[in-house]
Amino acid sequence: DAKTTQPTSMDCAEGRAANLPCNHSTISGNEYVYWYRQIHSQGPQYIIHGLKNNETNEMASLIITEDRKSSTLILPHATLRDTAVYYCIVRVAESGGTSYGKLTFGQGTILTVHP
């Protein structure tokens, strides 16, 4: 699986957009970008994923650069409840081989939303 690089921590004011960057310069053509978040002492929560097109759902937007080497997760109007560790993960799209469906978590970005 391709490795991802994220900033260790970020701050955001409540009500403002939170833009979380992720670098995945070694991503392969058959790998998706997934985002999860983990609020203290809870299980990770799925946010969004994409292959090469930008994606949006009720939680967030995912912007993937044209060369697919980096992406940005956007929380349009951050609230205090969005304070969490955010994980950017690259994952193979097809099953089989040695990667299966596993998610390889790094250290993530600690996002702190303040009033």
Added chain:
Amino acid sequence: ETGVTQSPTHLIKTRGQQVTLRCSSQSGHNTVSWYQQALGQGPQFIFQYYREEENGRGNFPPRFSGLQFPNYSSELNVNALELDDSALYLCASSVQVNTEAFFGQGTRLTVV
């Protein structure tokens, strides 16, 4: 629709003992994965079960084993517990092997 549920939520065991953790997958999901999360670290993949067969394993010793049942619920068994096995154990289920996975709240295991 119920989500992924794990039991128990907390557990304390003595070094050398054996433990069984349980996971009920989300309705309609036939794939279950288990992860170990040590304090301050990201979750680490233990193994995955698809339709009752193990189809992927991370870098964990054989004393970590599992089962998946016909209703797609799953168990994680750990034998000969070591102090370093103290962690949050997470179960995740998905519709297929390579679709988005949804996690339970985890079981906090403490080995003393």
